[in-house]
Amino acid sequence: MLKGTSACAGCSSSLSLRYVLKGAGPDTVLVIPASCSSVIQGIYPNTALNIPVYNIAFAAAAACASGMSNAFRAVGKKTNVIVYAGDGGTLDIGIQSMSGAFERGTDFLYICYDNEEYGNTGMQRSGSTPLGARTTTTPAGKTDEKKDIDAIITAHDPPYLATACSAYPQDLFKKVKKALAIRGPAFIHILVPCPSGWRFPPEKTIEIGRLAVKSGMWILYEREYGRLAISSPSKAAMKNPIPLENYLAPQGRFAGISPKALDILKQRITQKIQRLTEEEKGIC
Amino acid sequence: MFEVRIHSRGGEGGVTAARLLAIAAIRDGKYASACPFYGAERRGAPVVSFVRIDDRPVRVYSQIRTPDLVVVLDASLVGVVDVLSGLKAGGTILINSAHTREFAGYRTCSVDLTGIALRENLIMAGSPILDTSVLGALARIGIISQNSAKKAITEVFTDERNVRAADAAYREVVI
Amino acid sequence: MLMVATGNRAVAEAVREAKPVVIAAYPITPQTGIVEQIAEYVSHGVLLSRYIPVESEHSAMAACIGASATGARTFTATSSQGLLYMHEMTNWAAGARLPVVMANVNRALGPGWNIWAEHTDAIQERDTGWLQVYTGTVQEAYDTTLMAFCIAEHNDVLLPVMVNLDGFLLSHDMQPLETVDCGDFIPPLHLPHAIDPQNPIAYGPLTGPDQYYKFRWDIERSMRDSVNVIGQTQAEFARRFGRKYGFTDDYRCDDADAVVVSLGTLGKEAEVAIDALRSEGIKAGSMRVRWLRPFPKLDLAGREVVVIDRDYSFGFGGVLAHEIKAKNHIDVCSVIAGLGGQEVTYDDIAGFIKNRRIGEESWFGVTPGV
Structure with a gap:
């Protein structure tokens, strides 16, 4: 990734892409559906990416990558095929082709960079927007909960699935390396705080990511x-999470969140910590 | 152009019979086309298939309205559907039946294809196979040569009993 | 080898001969026979392609796009709702300049559910940048599918090609089929813009108003250049395999006073009508349009023209009729017939020609007297 992208100041999805590409190396093709990254990569005839990038229609990334991977493997090429899709392109409009590609065992890495909104069209609600968050289509705060895409993909039993966050670059880098070393479909779900949509100052983009993890609102793990x-x-965060308010308060999108929504978010954190702790210990 | 309409019930092999008849005619050096009329039929429902045989390429895709020959693979269809509909005056009807039948004004040929299939133990999924043996009867009536009938059957099926059944139908058809 | 095959089987046989690297498809009636046959070839190792059993037509075309972008030969097949479902991606394939070959078995659109022949599905794709060809016999479906790979992959074209065959009428009709050993008739694909990590390119990025139209013009330029490539390919096919194809299939048109123009199997049925009319002393001919895109120059000067459309543009008219009117600056008699598999016989077609009223549109079965 070259200097001079057209991303917003403080964009952590472009940061994440930088780490992903560092981990992937030069023999890589990116497949990007409609999303912020369609714009971030630059405007023709310029590009900020020094690997091949294949732009494709919104719902089609996984299927396109599926064809690409098959064509490369058919002629013995090991080129990494990486989908870099937003939360809309993954768990809303793109879920069908994504599910199909995982079910077919496609040899690729699917990355969902999750800014919990339709960022490219100006911060509308997505299936990934958390309960209580304001977006331009949920001006009073979202009344539905965040869709658990990780559980959906886990149900496809892929050889590798991980969560990551732009605020933890080394963790992300290692996970990309691991995912690409595995044959078959791999999934990495990266939480990417969005200053423009979440309404916090651009310089806090790393801090917000860290607060998400420390509060347990976002949990980093891998399932191999x-x-x-x-x-x-x-x-450490799961043993002793910081108060959720510390994560929500700096973000304009959670301003005026109802006590009821806050309570549900807290309950979900407790439940998720318990569920993952038990799963890791082999209890469930 | 010689036009054939085949009446059967879904699953009885009417479509395959049409295909085999077309192959046999082509092996005789003629041109032919075969097509079923596709609807939303299911197993057991009445179906019709068409075969056209000509000395030049067949260019007609519409359904056959005035056939020269009607084949009825399932006698229970008589009275359920108008099997004689449009049959040319003096045309031929070949019916799968254990006893000889008469259709006034038409040349009627009867053959017990079901009996032959049971004798040869040609049964698939509980139903007697009629689509190969009928070619023997059609050869005897003179639509195709006996040699091409056998060729068509062996091109599509490996089981020798199909050819034996066709030979039996050739011998036993009552014209 | 002379075999007896359905239109669907013929397409599958041609694909076996063309040996695509990747085939991605989703079944739909009445196309399913094509992909089932191909899946069988692949599973028996008769065809060494990767068959991707995608979960939708949208994904079928997306997978073909991804594969084709690497420089691999690709094929898919669909019909009706499936074609409409992949519409977003058919545009993408053409815009990305990928020589995907697709068989489309023409079928009506719902509701109500109708699985029978109609051309409206493909007609709705006519502005996507795909070359479109309509076939009239099993042999032609086979031969045209082979040629489609040569044409799509030619460096002067690099656009996708859609081979159309009428649902059931042709897809399921069993006819004699002479297969060929195509040898080097289809040259290896060399996609100039194939993905190469050694030479990274951004494909399809944001393209502004100062640049976008240039890419659109480039599609049109190639569409125009494809006319020569189609001509050359059809001539080369005739030279090698002895069967001649043109942009149209003309039957007894030379001295005809009236010409009936149509697409697909209707054009073959029309020939029988022409023979009947000729025997009555009526000088009629049939012109079956094979290539709808690029739209061919039609020699219709000085004749009365009857156009049969198995399609319709609501609020406007029969699409073929209006394209002919616009391109040839003539008026025609437009007949809308065969929608959703409506039975149209050679007698009916003879009637359309005999009772033609230039400048009028009539619907078979609706307009009194037609």
């Missing part, structure tokens, strides 16, 4: 051939 391992930044 079904076996769960909590990643080290989350290990």
Whole structure:
């Protein structure tokens, strides 16, 4: 990734892409559906990416990558095929082709960079927007909960699945390396705080990511051939999470969140910590 | 152009019979086309298939309205559907039946294809196979040569009993 | 080898001969026979392609796009709702300049559910940048599918090609089929813009108003250049395999006073009508349009023209009729017939020609007297 992208100041999805590409190396093709990254990569005839980038229609990324991977493997090429899709392109409009590609065992890495909104069209609600968050289509705060895409993909039993966050670059880098070393479909779900949409100052983009992890609102882990391992930044956080308010307060999108919504968010954190702790210990 | 309409019930092999008849005619050096009329039929429902045989390429895709020959693979269809509909005056009707039948004004040929299939133990999924043996009867009536009938059957099926059944139908058809 | 095959089987046989690297498809009646046959070839190792059993037509075309972008030969097949579902991606394939070959088995659109022949599905794709060809016999479906790979992949074209065959009428009709050993008739694909990590390119990025139209013009330029490539390919096919194809299939048109123009199997049925009319002393001919895109120059000067459309543009008219009117600056008699598999016989077609009223549109079965 070259200097001079057209991303917003403080954009952590472009940061994440930089780490992903560092981990992937030059023999890589990116497949990007409609999303912020369609714009971030630059405007023709310029590009900020020094690997091939294939732009494709919104719902089509996984299927396009599926064809690409098959064509490369058919002629013995090991080129990494990486989908870099937003939360809309993954768990809303793109879920069908994504599910199909995982079910077919496609040899690729699917990355969902999750800014919990339709960022490219100006911060509308997505299936990934958390309960209580204001967006331009949920001006009073979202009344539905965030869709658990990780559970949906886990149900496809992929050889590798991980969560990551732009605020933990080394953790992300290692997970990309691991995912690409595995044959078959791999999934990495990166939480990417969005200053423009979440309404916090651009310079706080790393801090917000860290607060998400420390509060337990976002938990870093990986599931390799079904076996769960909590990643080290989350290990400490899960034992002793900071108050959720510390994560929500700096973000304009949660301003005026109802006590009821706040309570549900807190309950979900407790439940998720318990569920993952038990799964890691082999209790469930 | 010689036009054939085949009446059967879904699952009885009417479509395959049409295909085999077209192959046999082509092996005779003629041109032919075969097509079923596709609807939303299911197993057991009445179906019709068409075969056209000509000395030049067949260019007609519409359904056959005035056939020269009607084949009825399932006698229970008589009275359920108008099997004689449009049959040319003096045309031929070949019916799968254990006893000889008469259709006034038409040349009627009867053959017990079901009996032959049971004798040869040609049964698939509980139903007697009629689509191969009928070619023997059609050869005897003179639509195709006996040699091409056998060729068509062996091109599509490996089981020798199909050819034996066709030979039996050739011998036993009552014209 | 002379075999007896359905239109669907013929397409599958041609694909076996063309040996795509990747085939991605989703079944739909009445196309399913094509992909089932191909899946069988692949599973028996008769065809060494990767068959991707995608979960939708949208994904079928997306997978073909991804594969084709690497420089691999690709094929898919669909019909009706499936074609409409992949519409977003058919545009993408053409815009990305990928020589995907697709068989489309023409079928009506719902509601109500109708699985029978109609051309409206493909007609709705006519502005996507795909070359479109309509076939009239099993042999032609086979031969045209082979040629489609040559044409799509030619460096002067690099656009996708859609081979159309009428649902059931042709897809399921069993006819004689002469297969060929195509040898080097289809040259290896060399996609100039194939993905290469050694030479990274951004494909399809944000393209502003100062640049976008240039890419659109480039599609049109190639569409125009494809006319020569189609001509050359059809001539080369005739030279090698002895069967001649043109942009249209003309039957007894030379001295005809009236010409009936149509697409697909209707054009073959029309020939029988022409023979009947000729025997009555009526000088009629049939012109079956094979290539709808690029739209061919039609020699219709000085004749009365009857156009049969198995399609319709609501609020406007029969699409073929209006394209002919616009391109040839003539008026025609437009007949809308065969929608959703409506039975149209050679007697009916003879009637359309005999009772033609230039400048009028009539619907078979609706307009009194037609």
